[in-house]
Amino acid sequence: METVTMQALSKTYPGGKEALKQLSLSLGAGEVFGFLGPNGAGKTTTVKLLTGILAPSSGCCSIMGINPNTQPEKAHLLSGIVTEHAQMYDNLSGIENLIFYAAAFGLAQKDGKQRAESLLKELELTEAKDRKLATYSTGMRQRLSLARALLHRPKVLFLDEPTSGLDPESAQNVNQMIRNLAHKEGITVFLCTHQLRYAQEICTRYGLIEQGSLLSSGTIEELRTQAFPSKSLQIQASAVPESLHLTKCGTNEFTAEIQDKQEIPHLVRKIVEAGGNIYSVNLVQPSLEDIYFALTAGKKED
Amino acid sequence: MKTAMYALIKKDFRGVASNRRLFSALLIVPLVLTIILPSIFLVTIHFVPDNPDVANLLSLLPEAAGMESLELTLSSMILNYILPVFFMMIPIMTASIMAASAFVGEKERHTLETLLYCPLTLKQIFQAKVWASFLLSMVVSLISFTAMLLVMETELFFLMGKLILPSVNWLVVMLLLSPAISLIAVTLIVRGSAKAQSVEESQQSAVFLILPLILLIAGQFTGVLLMNVWILLGLGIVCVALAWILLQKSMGRFTYEKLLQ
Known part of the structure; x- marks a missing residue:
């Protein structure tokens, strides 16, 4: 089943910069899609279009059949989003932040607390849960963001550089978790990164983007045949x-x-x-x- | 999505209430206006020697008829005509502090994008932000009113041996006019904070553009108080309608993209 689709998706910023040109892709359930490209290639723009934060200049996209541009609040209910610009509140503790976001996603108080506790445990943040976020390291914030994105059990997970700032052990733990989510729960993962070695570890399919255009997409075998006949x-x-x-x-x-x-x-x-x-x-x-x-x-x- | 909006209101409200220094600062100005100032008035009235000119002037007022003494006439005028004006201003001043940073504060802390990823429409987020500031202003206003009434009545009792009941005007002011005007101001300021690039800019435009305008209107209010309570009631209803329209329409042309710029 197709969970994320993009058809000739384009975005030109008001300044005239063409950030994305005619991107067409579709992702299935349980797929970990690695969206690769250098900084400024259009990866974050794509995520913002798919989450309804930006409006496309032309083309369209959908998340489980919902157009994020016209019904962002419905699309958000289905997607979990981790980007470096989406931070949480420094004056609240880790668990307070999660409880707030759980409520914002419509979870009942008890469910929200339980879900938050179990995610904190899974991401090894239980010890730090009562500390104010201001005292968290970059890696801890990153893991808490992942916990926040998973609170409402999304069907699609958008991860923009999820392991930047993580130490190797945490990165491995996060990788394992993402793999499990896709494999066992059938979550579609859209992973943007420029860390290629990291992508190769967990992705099942790839898309290569440069200067707003999709160069190629497919499994690693397909790409290998294409690059090296x-x-x-x-x-x-x-x-x-x-x-x-x-x-x-x-x-x-x-x-x-x-x-x-x-x-x-x-x-x-x-x-x-x-x-x-x-x-x-x-x-x-x-x-x-x-x-x-x-x-x-x-x-x-x- | 009532739960979500409620969560957002609670979070914003707690943000200010848990900051004790800010919260006490928010309470000090209203308390000075509603406790210290009226106390000074009352004590002055009680201890200044009677002046026949003032007595003549005051006897022209309709209120003088029902009162036993000049002291009580003056005190009742302060309670029923001067002090209500403060309660038009206090909620606006209080709310403006929180409202000015509603959106732009989140933007500066990089939490706005996260908030936008929640399953809420922009209108719902906007309304939640407005209610949070409005609620704070009403809490401060209520605390001030209770404190003022307690202190004034005690002073009246000990100085003049009599209590003065607040007029029916108070009911209209506290329940209708003051909340409505405060809601109008908060809506305008929160809307401004969605356009602003920094908290400073938002506070400046709130203090220099919106506050003087609304305080000017509120300042003219003493005259209205002297008129019929029905006029007051009508005015209150007009303000409530205006506030409601503003609250519904203010966010119409905003998009996520515009907000994050």
Whole structure:
């Protein structure tokens, strides 16, 4: 089922800056969609359009069939939003903040308190819950924001750089939590980040955006095929026959460009049959980072 | 979404009430106006020697007829004609402090965006903000009124040996006119705070544009008090209607985008 859809979504700011150009995408339930791009690419603008904070210049979008531009309050009931500009009250404690937002989302007092307590526990903030927010570190604020976004059990979660400012342990914990939410509860996660390694850990599908245009979208395999049509194979072997046309890159080290995995056993057999000794065969899997740079570089060449 | 609006009102109200320094500052001016000032009047009336010129002047007033002494006439005039005017101003002054930072204060603390992500329409958020400031002004106004009445009646009793009942005007002022005028002022100031770029700007425009205008109208009010209570009642109803229209229409052209700019 499609939970988030965008059709030719465009946004031009009053100053004339085209922040988003003709973006078309659709997300399904339980999907963790990584929206990747450098600062100023249009990621935050997209989130603001999808949450009804900005009105699109043209095109349209919907959250579970609701247009966030015309019915933002209904869209907000279905979405949880974490962005760096959405802070909470410094003069209230962690739990007081959550109880307030729970009430603002229409939760009954008792439910709100219970939900807040369980989220605080899950995000390891129970010890700090009675401290004023003013004393929280950036990472703690970030985790509390995530708790706030999850209070009303949203169907769609918008996360704008959720792990910036988190230490590695907390980041891992948050990742695990997001993965579980998507996997077990079927929540759609729209994750904006420029931390590619982090995205690769949890996303099931990606969209690459630069200067307001979507460069490409798909699973990591799809993007890999698109960015690198041929695969690179690293072989450590002795006495490799010249007829195989491998590129030599050191003593007993070779690389081969192949189109398909099926070519590997064939290649290995030939080396062995020619009397060579194989020490290692390694199919190079380009990381998301490699793919990203290959695709953005490709775009620039066009 | 009544719960949500109620939560927002409670949060805003607590924000001021829990700040003891601010809250006591909010109470000091009204208490000076309604306790110290009337006390000085009463003591002066009691201890100054009788002046026949003043007596002649006062005897022209219709109120003089029913009163036993000059002292009581003067005291009753202060209670029923001068002091109600203060209760037109006190709620406006009190509410303006909170109202001026309603939206722009949230914006400066980066909490406005979070608030906008709640399932409330802009109109509901706006109205919740207005009610919070209005409620605070009514609480301060009520505390001041009770304190004033207690102190004045005690003083009257000990100085002149008699109590003076507040006139029916008070009822109209406290229940209709003062809340309505306060609501008009709060709505205008909260609306201004949605347009302002900083709390200072919002406070300045509230203090320099809206407050003088409303205080001017309130200041002319002594004359109205001398007239019929029905005129007062009519005026009150007009003000309530105006306040209601403002509250409903003020947020019409605002968008999230405009608010966050």
